Amino acid sequence: MLRWGVLGATAFISTRVAPAIHRVVDNRVVAVAARPGRVEASGRFAAQFDARVHDGFEALLNDSEVDAVYIALPNSEHVPWTLRALEAGKHVLCEKPLALSAADVERVEAAAGGLTAMEAYWYRFHPQQRRVVELLASGVIGELCVVRAAFAGLMDPVGNIRYLPELGGGATWDVGCYAFDVPLWAFGQTPVSVQARFHSKDGAPVDTSGAATLDFGDGRVAQIDYGFDYGPCARYELQGTHGSIAVRNAWTAPDEECVITIITNDGHREERVPAADAYEHQAAAFAEAVRTGTPPLVTLADSKRTARVGEALVESARTGAVQVV
Template identity: 70%
Template sequence: MTDLELRWGVLGATARISGSVAPAIHRTPGNAVTAVAARPGRLAASARFAEPFGATAHDGFDALLADDGVDAVYIALPNSEHVPWTLRALAAGKHVLCEKPLALSEEDVARIGRAAGDRTVMEAYMYRCHPQQRRVAELLASGVIGDLRVVRAAFAGRTTAADGTRYDPALGGGATWDVGCYAFDVALWAFGRPPERVRARFHAEGGAAVDTSAVAVLDFGGGRAALLDYGFDYGPRSRYELQGVDGSIAVDNAWALGREDGVITVVTGRGVRREVVPAADPYEHQAAEFHRAVRTGDTPLVSLADSARTARVGRALVESARTDADVVLRDA
């Protein structure tokens, strides 16, 4: 790999999300998609996906990982396959950008961390890299709303059981690991630490085998909390609000930015101020951030410590819903 170009392979060429992420990677300076793969036996589908990039189509994921012309891989597979293929990619010497959730447990994130060595691993929370989110971080750090007390976050959009991976528990399906992790990730980011306890109530629309929506409370102690709702049996909804003792910062279209301008509303005792963030592709900013981390050796914007926290909280929410009780994160 040179300082000028990071050569990418895509694991999951037929995944819907790859159709958005791979082109964004390819048009971001310093990055190029040079190889793609679907599952073995789907070489024709891989070839169709590869053609616009002038990339090599491989028959299966192992064949792509054996390609010495690939420096980094983007993993867009079902949730249950993120850990094993991340570990295989690291063993093959590749850097890894993996769709969220990177793992379904804190222990698996630790396994990935031990395997990574000097290679970059980043969970694909693309919204963290977007200029809108970076501006919110500046506003929060400025103290304009004072001490943060409450995060309210909602992310929902209707889908159907025909979208099999979301509804299959064996593949890590369910709303918590699909849209919910965005909602609690923003709370963990804003407070900068895990909660002391969580409580969740799940709903399974039509007798689904997974949670299709949920409400949850994350208690950070000292009167600080996050109030979440998320699901794929209602919507659309994509918004969060940071409430401080002196005001609030509200973010519309928080995780679904594409062609629309972002709008940040700041409310304090001095009045209401709205800031417009020009439309930008979050996947391009994600590719640029990943390239920066690989080039410099710095920790990426979404660190493995962040991923461990989100995995830990997601698992606690699942346990809380199962037992209908608070789950205490004792060493939070």
């Protein structure tokens, strides 16, 4: 049995993530931590799973009956609480972005030791995504040349922590992470350089949308866009020398059938992937990594690369210049 504790009792975690964990054999949410003075709200979350409620995050980390923690706090709190959880001997599955800098990921690496620490890029665990990785590796579209990725959806700024810079808000560190994660795994390397432009709608204190080009060298590029101020869109395309693979909804809902479109000189075909809950697949994979001591699908090396690219995009948008990664 892998016994989970949750830091961040949000409605999304209580309705999507925690139930998915419970559906994995031998996995249970056994404890929920409330911020001081908010035990009642967390109690409603915990009651769904017959879990204990702790008054404060430190109390949960001191719970000897918790093996792993899911961290769903604001971006600015991910690294501090990941480090504290690892110091307490807990495995950690942390919402993305794990960190806002590569240096902070290195701090997590140093603290992890023999524990499993993973950034929760949940879509990477969906059977649709696994199938795309297989198709790309098969060579059906030849050598990868161009990646196009877009992820956006309108978000109301009222009461939304994504609009608070002090909490690590902004489109780049939210939906943008997903968009630039696609070329990173597809090309399997860090880009040579990036050039980005951000927009802050209605004078928002954070970037509400962005567009960027990532140069991977040898004519290989990625073009991405993302935002809070338009949408919805959730797609990517992998263009190779002999064809393309397109996913119309890369960040899919658990009840949504998935369609992968493959176009080559031999014609056009579609592969349909049944609906699946990527959070459940993610929890199962994380639990297996804990059980076996093997590296998870999303490694800390991946997270360091992702953070480095995010930093470069922010700097490029600030200066208006190409930024070497």
